[in-house]
Amino acid sequence: MIYVTGDTHGKLDALKLGLFADKNPQLTKDDYVIICGDFGGVWARETLDSDLETYKKLPFTTLFVDGNHENFRLLNSFPVTEWRGGKVHEIAPDIIHLMRGQIFTLEGKTIFAFGGATSTDKAFRREGISWWAEEMPTFGELDEGIANLRKYGNKVDYIITHSCGERALMYPPLRVFGRGMSVYPDNQMLSFFEDTVEYTRWYFGHYHLDAKLNDKFRVLYQDIVPLGE
Helix, strand or coil, X not given: CEEEECCCCCCCCCHHHHHHHHHCCCCCCCCEEEXXXXXXXXXXXXXXXXXXHHHHCCCCEEEEECCCCCCHHHHCCCCEEEECCEEEEEEECCEEEECCCEXXXXXXXXXXXXXXCCCCCHHHCCECCCECHHHCCCHHHHHHHHXXXXXXXXXXXXXXXXXXXXXXXXXXXXXXXCCCCCCCHHHHHHHHHHHHCECCEEEECCCCCCEECCCCEEECCCCEEECCC
């Protein structure tokens, strides 16, 4: 089985994963939970082992796209390898970072991953300590994503990102709670995929909200749902 959920922020919001595991004792390392960015488990070298132990104890394999609240210098220090058709950082055998612009095939389904976002709180953070400029996707990563999608005829089963395109921001759940009132460069960049890619579902996190926006867009935070729901 493949499931998807929202931000975990290291240990801060990881409790939901343990509760989910307790409710689903049949899960094994052959099952996957994909985190829609702000994984946060690769945050500080001095606490890395302790932070990752939280995830290693889980019965399933943890996959994640990067968010904006990640230590990108540390994350990018892991070797780049190929896994299920796309580039990854293998943090551990059961903890894998799905890199930007890559397409992965899991259980016969194709998943396009594109992490990154703009930190709205970066004025209160320190560069290189609690904020990294690499949070914002580059045009090189965008170009790589476009090229990879063309290999698949611009058609995938699922898109998983941290932020979202501009169209998703217009739906009431985001607007009512004031989380979709501003458009950032990452929203503009992701908008490119809204009309050029054929897909069944698009999942994203970032906004600390759980809502099914329409039959395609779903924003996640605490909910853990089967891929395709």
